[in-house]
Amino acid sequence: MRVLYHLPLSPFSRKIRLALAEKKLEFELRLEKTWERREAFLAINPAGDVPVLAEEDGTVFADSWAIAEYLEETVPTPSLHGRDAKERAEVRRLVSWFDRKFNAEVTENLVGEKLMKRQARFGVPDSFAIRAGHANIGYHLAYIAFLCERRNWLAGDHLTLADLAAAAHLSCVDYLGDVPWSAHEETKVWYARVKSRPSFRPLLQDQIPGIPAAPPYADLDF
Amino acid sequence: MRVLYHLPLSPFSRKIRLALAEKKLEFELRLEKTWERREAFLAINPAGDVPVLAEEDGTVFADSWAIAEYLEETVPTPSLHGRDAKERAEVRRLVSWFDRKFNAEVTENLVGEKLMKRQARFGVPDSFAIRAGHANIGYHLAYIAFLCERRNWLAGDHLTLADLAAAAHLSCVDYLGDVPWSAHEETKVWYARVKSRPSFRPLLQDQIPGIPAAPPYADLDF
Numbered sequence: 001m002r003v004l005y006h007l008p009l010s011p012f013s014r015k016i017r018l019a020l021a022e023k024k025l026e027f028e029l030r031l032e033k034t035w036e037r038r039e040a041f042l043a044i045n046p047a048g049d050v051p052v053l054a055e056e057d058g059t060v061f062a063d064s065w066a067i068a069e070y071l072e073e074t075v076p077t078p079s080l081h082g083r084d085a086k087e088r089a090e091v092r093r094l095v096s097w098f099d100r101k102f103n104a105e106v107t108e109n110l111v112g113e114k115l116m117k118r119q120a121r122f123g124v125p126d127s128f129a130i131r132a133g134h135a136n137i138g139y140h141l142a143y144i145a146f147l148c149e150r151r152n153w154l155a156g157d158h159l160t161l162a163d164l165a166a167a168a169h170l171s172c173v174d175y176l177g178d179v180p181w182s183a184h185e186e187t188k189v190w191y192a193r194v195k196s197r198p199s200f201r202p203l204l205q206d207q208i209p210g211i212p213a214a215p216p217y218a219d220l221d222f
Numbered sequence: 223m224r225v226l227y228h229l230p231l232s233p234f235s236r237k238i239r240l241a242l243a244e245k246k247l248e249f250e251l252r253l254e255k256t257w258e259r260r261e262a263f264l265a266i267n268p269a270g271d272v273p274v275l276a277e278e279d280g281t282v283f284a285d286s287w288a289i290a291e292y293l294e295e296t297v298p299t300p301s302l303h304g305r306d307a308k309e310r311a312e313v314r315r316l317v318s319w320f321d322r323k324f325n326a327e328v329t330e331n332l333v334g335e336k337l338m339k340r341q342a343r344f345g346v347p348d349s350f351a352i353r354a355g356h357a358n359i360g361y362h363l364a365y366i367a368f369l370c371e372r373r374n375w376l377a378g379d380h381l382t383l384a385d386l387a388a389a390a391h392l393s394c395v396d397y398l399g400d401v402p403w404s405a406h407e408e409t410k411v412w413y414a415r416v417k418s419r420p421s422f423r424p425l426l427q428d429q430i431p432g433i434p435a436a437p438p439y440a441d442l443d444f
Contacts, residue, residue: 046365047315047323059308065287066314073307085295086281092288093269101269143268 005032005041005052008206009115009175011107012064012099013051014168019068019161021199023075027053035120064099068161080161091155094147094162102140102169109133111172115211137173138180145186154190159197167194171203177214181222188222196220227254227263227274230428231337231397233329234286234321235273236390241290241383243421245297249275257342286321290383302383313377316369316384324362324391331355333394337433359395360402367408376412381419389416393425399436403444410444418442 004020004027006013020027032041032050045052045062053061053070061067072081082088110133113125144166147154155162170191173179181188194200204218216222226242226249228235242249254263254272267274267284275283275292283289294303304310332355335347366388369376377384392413395401403410416422426440438444 047319061311061315063315063318065318066311069291069314070307070311073310085292088295089283089288089292092291093283093285096285096287097269 002027002056003030003054004028005030005045005054006050007032007034008208009111009172010050011103011111011165011169011172012049014171014203015095015099015161015165016051016053016064016067016071017203018164018168018199019071019080021202022078022080022159022164022197023071025071025075033119035122065095068095072161079158080164082155082158082160087156091160091162094155095165097143098162098165098169102166105136106133106140107169107172109136110176110178114176115208118211119208134178137178138183141180141184141187144190145184148186148190159194163190163194167191167200171195171200171217175206175208175213175217177216181216192220192222195222224249224278225252225276226250227252227267227276228272229254229256230430231333231394232272233325233333233387233391233394234271236393236425237317237321237383237387238273238275238286238289238293239425240386240390240421241293241302243424244300244302244381244386244419245293247293247297255341257344287317290317294383302381302386304377304380304382309378313382313384316377317387319365320384320387320391324388327358328355328362329391329394331358332398332400336398337430340433341430356400359400360405363402363406363409366412367406370408370412381416385412385416389413389422393417393422393439397428397430397435397439399438403438414442414444417444 002025004013004016006017006029017029032038032052034048034050037048042048044054044060047062051064051067053067061070068080072079082091109129113129113133117123117125144154151157153159153163154166170179195204207213224247226235226238228239228251239251254260254274256270256272259270264270266276266282269284273286273289275289283292290302294301304313331351335351335355339345339347366376373379375381375385376388392401417426429435
């Protein structure tokens with residue numbers, strides 16, 4: 001079977017888990033502790049990060065953006081990238097927004113500092129970064145609400161990779177209980193819609209040993 | 223005419239300038255000092271970064287990854303993304319390598335610290351970051367040589383966006399004179415091939431007021 005090397009709280013891995021599930025593609029999850037820099041893993045992905053997708057024929061795909069595009073090209077239905085070039089440009093702009101901007105301003109500062117550093121025994125959390133993460137998240141939650149006021153889903157009429165990327169990042173922060181949902185009702189309504197999809201269910205069962213999820217994490221009525 | 227909002231030493235802008243030129247698409251360059259956070263610019267790209275492509279019909283495309291995919295979809299010849307899904311996955315993996323990994327480990331530490339901070343009057347260069355940039359670049363130059371030993375261009379038989387992305391980043395570092403070419407002969411041979419393409423010529427004429435390019439920057443026989 002297809003194998004996805006992943007880390008439970010890597011938003012990039014989560015985006016691909018969601019994309020695979022939305023496209024009804026079966027896969028086996030394999031935990032890859034990237035900080036151990038396992039030689040056999042570096043041989044298939046010299047960048048050393050997750051996700052990495054290994055197809056049954058032995059072909060290996062690295063980088064979450066490349067994997068998502070590959071899945072869309074080879075399994076076009078249901079489409080996660082949009083129906084024409086302009087729609088796809090908007091989907092990709094938003095995926096980039098979350099994978100670059102939200103990641104640097106929020107995910108790295110909260111999940112990176114509080115959790116990944118601890119898992120990888122890579123120094124102590126930087127309280128300045130954590131404060132920055134808390135300060136930045138509101139602006140992103142407001143941007144999601146702005147989009148939801150104008151559209152059914154983040155990039156338009158249909159659920160796309162933009163929703164999956166955004167929800168993947170938010171779900172990692174939510175594992176820590178660090179999303180101020182009560183101040184962002186409209187964004188919460190959108191997230192509840194993504195969270196209740198069957199593709200999301202496995203993510204809600206993830207547990208990191210020694211770091212339990214905040215109580216509302218798996219609750220569909222949060 | 224098509225307008226590209228850019229910064230001369232933004233590797234992401236350079237990648238799109240190269241892609242437009244390789245596809246023989248005419249465009250007008252417009253300098254956007256992103257640190258001024260001009261309101262009319264934020265209205266077309268809330269992320270506030272460059273490049274942004276405005277088509278003649280008024281459609282606006284933001285994010286260099288989304289723009290490159292849009293160009294490939296709408297002007298497929300010459301292809302910059304490869305001929306089939308596997309080739310395209312390899313091209314995208316490498317574009318991501320340079321736009322994420324090289325950018326974080328080298329470009330940000332050298333061009334970001336020495337030049338962008340100065341232009342934007344955004345604090346003083348961090349000497350620790352600059353040392354890290356110098357330490358990291360050799361490993362990336364060796365990776366390019368590793369690829370060139372096995373392939374005609376970085377991702378395979380043909381010039382692709384992977385070469386353009388890599389050369390875009392390297393050219394920014396080269397503007398500062400910070401690429402140790404003499405220790406990486408094979409990488410230099412590859413770069414000379416990209417540098418001598420007509421699409422590259424306008425980049426070699428860029429000059430930042432007050433920060434002249436290192437002498438071999440524009441020299442094709444460097």
